[in-house]
């Protein structure tokens with residue numbers, strides 16, 4: 706795997722990053738980037754509301770797409786992106802790096818939990834209010850839910866699936882985007898998740914997962930953890946799991962794209978498109994409840 710080219714709205718910025726990364730080509734438009742035959746896959750890292758435009762151009766050019774989270778700023782944009790990729794037979798995956806963290810993967814696959822009864826998770830920090838910044842700007846897909854909330858809601862989705870019911874409270878910023886949200890998600894059998902997200906306060910940013918036999922305490926930042934402790938009635942003594950920082954980060958999702966292309970797969974089983982779409986719908990519902 707290597708960085709073949711960098712695209713930007715500005716050639717100077719593209720050239721500067723290409724030089725930093727040792728990439729042989731730089732382009733001042735995404736159309737030129739997508740026309741480069743040496744490019745196999747495009748990593749889309751523009752603000753949410755600009756994901757669809759770049760991803761659609763890459764898909765039309767037959768390039769695989771790794772698109773930053775959330776897949777898009779709206780459910781309709783996300784659905785269109787998935788439709789375009791499926792119709793073209795081109796690989797598409799949301800770059801949800803949390804799912805590729807080795808500790809999160811270990812947790813999701815550990816049968817010793819018994820039945821997972823609840824998930825608690827928060828992601829919030831104090832972001833100075835600036836209506837021009839993408840976090841606060843509606844036209845750039847701003848708001849806590851899409852940017853940060855996708856991790857606590859996403860951990861619940863990974864471990865418990867989609868809720869049967871959801872109650873959300875929160876507040877809006879003067880620009881109209883959601884500034885904070887807390888949700889209770891209810892699942893069949895009386896299981897639940899408690900999730901919080903905020904641009905208006907520093908949260909613990911930890912998570913805990915309680916099963917009938919085991920509990921996991923995942924240290925901050927729980928979406929890219931390097932330490933997790935398992936305890937509970939299923940263990941004689943707490944079990945500590947520490948990740949080498951070199952194994953944290955974006956490498957896992959990049960390997961997923963490489964392996965999928967080598968195997969001719971157009972979707973990932975670790976981050977399936979249907980689950981990305983379901984999350985878009987869930988976050989839109991959460992947003993509606995605090996409007």
Ligand SMILES: NC(=O)c1ccc[n+]([C@@H]2O[C@H](COP(=O)([O-])OP(=O)(O)OC[C@H]3O[C@@H](n4cnc5c(N)ncnc54)[C@H](OP(=O)(O)O)[C@@H]3O)[C@@H](O)[C@H]2O)c1
Pocket residue numbers: 712713714715718719750751752753755773774775800802839852
């Ligand atoms: N996985 C993670 O850990 C992680 C972390 C942070 C962000 N993200 C996701 O990555 C995406 C980008 O976030 P960011 O914080 O990097 O955003 P950003 O710095 O505001 O924007 C990233 C780049 O997108 C281009 N851009 C900005 N506004 C644009 C517009 N209106 N139209 C087209 N291109 C535009 C800019 O490049 P040029 O000016 O050079 O064109 C900019 O450098 C978001 O979807 C976010 O959720 C993921």
